Amino acid sequence: MNNRFVDRLDFLASPMEKMGCDWNKVKAVLNLQLTLDARRKSTGNKKKGKKEHGIFQTMALMYGISGVFTALIVSSIPDSYVRVSLGFFFIFLMAALIMITDYSAIILDKQGQFILQTKPIDQKSLHMAKLLHIFVYMGFMTLVLGLPLLLLEGYHDGIQGVLACLLAYIGMDLITVVFTAFLYAGLLRVFSGEKLRDMIQYLQVGVTIIMMLSYQVFNQGIELRGATAHLSPAWWHLLLPSQWYASWMTTESGTLPILLKVTGFILPIGMILLYLKVLAPRFDSMLSRLDDNKEKLDSKKLEKSMNRQRLIAKVFTRNAEESAGFLMGYRLLKRERKIQLIVIPQLALGIIFPILIMMPILMRGTSLEQLQAMPLYYALYMTGFMILPLGIYGMKSEYFHAAWIFNALPIQSPNQMKRGLMKSFFVRYQLPVFIVPTLVFIGIYGLNALDEIASIFFLLCFFVRLNHRGFGSKFPFSEDIAAIQDNRSKLLRMVFLNMATITVIGLLHAAVNLILHASWIFLLFSLSIAVYAWETDRFLKKEQRA
Secondary structure (H helix, E strand, C coil): CCHHHHHCCHHHHHHHHHCCCCHHHHHHHHHHHHHHHHHHHHHHHHCCCCCCCHHHHHHHHHHHHHHHHHHHHHCCCCCHHHHHHHHHHHHHHHHHHHHHHHCHHHHCCCHHHHHHCCCCCCHHHHHHHHHHHHHHHHHHHHHHHHHHHHHHHHHHHCHHHHHHHHHHHHHHHHHHHHHHHHHHHHHHHHCCHHHHHHHHHHHHHHHHHHHHHHHHHHHHCCEEECCEEECCCCHHHHHCHHHHHHHHHCCCCCHHHHHHHHHHHHHHHHHHHHHHHHHHHHHHHHHHHHHCCCCCCCHHHHHHHHHHHHHHHHHHCCCHHHHHHHHHHHHHHHHCHHHHHHHHHHHHHHHHHHHHCCHHHHHCCCCHHHHHCCCHHHHHHHHHHHHHHHHHHHHEECCHHHHHHHHHCCCCCHHHHHHHHHHHHHHHHHHHHHHHHHHHHHHHHHHHHHHHHHHHHHHHHHHHHHHHHHHCCCCCCCEEHHHHHHHHHHHHHHHHHHHHHHHHHHHHHHHHHHHHCCHHHHHHHHHHHHHHHHHCCCCCCHHHCC
16 A cells, blocks of 8 residues: 555545644555555565565455355345344444454554654644544554455445445444544543553453344344245334444335434444544543553562462462473563453454353244253364464564573473463463353253263364464564564464364364263363373474473
8 A cells, every 4th residue: 555545545635624633644554554564564564574465465365255145144034124133233243353462562562653753743633543543544454354244235235235234334433443543532531550550451352242242132133024024124223333334224204214314424423523622622631541550569468379380380280390491481471461461352252152052942932951962062163263373363462572581491391381382371261261161051951961061162272273383483572563464364263273173173173072972081081181181292293392
């Protein structure tokens, strides 16, 4: 992206001037930000001598595949309003997740703002450039995600369907970006320092879970009449941005459809004006609270925390070097805020996916006895789809320049240190995500299915260790977090490979238990390979065993 791309946005000059922004300054800042983004990517790839693939190609493939699945799911629905309602809701959900996981860092960036504040540029223009910066990436990803649905609607409803899709994608992206900024501003006013950073993570998890649950509730609101799905505009649809734009496809008349259409036009523009007038002049001063650490160090609290960490290390490690690596990694991970911004929302998805399987069944009034007759605990394998590849981020760090310490320390067995470091990532992030849905299913099925649920848990633990084959021979925390896009293609390959492998293993597991009734044998097998994998290095590549 360069000046030619930014020049094509000149049609925004008139609306920007009416909002009180200097378009020339907005364009200059936007061009600078996009140029710096491009240089960061090319620099990271130049070091490896590889052809520039960039973040767009790999992420576009992932979102494009998701978009194709969305279009295939809704393509069998004959009613246009129901079809786009479901399609838009899914795309809005994905747009919110993309915003939270990938572009929160741009909203919360302070360094660039401190530099630009010394230049002759007003706050409105500066923050409009920031919004456009995020919207450029969000718009691209949303278009890739929604292109299959747009083509489907073009086929079914012609130009009306295409225009509804384009309007929906633009409006939903604007709402997502501005609403996220207001959420973070609310946290910035209440909290500061470490508490604020923690609350931002909790917000990400909360939004992710609420969006996923609301999708299930909305899906249950669709009535099935014979072979035809039916959905009528309702007052509660005013709370769903996807329904504002889906209302353009309804054949029903009345006050409510008109109100939905008007809301879809007015609210995004109103939110942007409110952001520029109320939030923009104060947002930069709010960001300074991220570094405001007024809390006093409580020595007793610190000592308790250290003792708790040593106890965890004793449980999961077997010697001094492994324990040292575990404790080092466990403490470092608490400081890795950029990694947490990426990892934690995906951890939330790993927790909620297996539980979502039960939502439609429970909402139909299914009794506990009927639920226990269904082997829904096999949905635990879905946790692995999101969680297993995340260990690749354990190689990254904001403080990678300090990785020289690994070469300076008198480490007799690098493997044991590495194993301790990777165990710390597993225990702090991945293990809790496996445990939460596991406990939920144990609470539902009781001891009757404990052997099968435990088998799935131990198999997922084994696959975590197996994924370490893709991490290379370096120490964890030794690579720059800024070059994380270089691993997007590797991460994508790992996701699809894990999905295929876990699906096959899950089917095999179900077949063994249903046909041979050998659940306890399978449990002993899964426990054995999990322990063996974590306590030895046999599953790693030769260069990783040095």
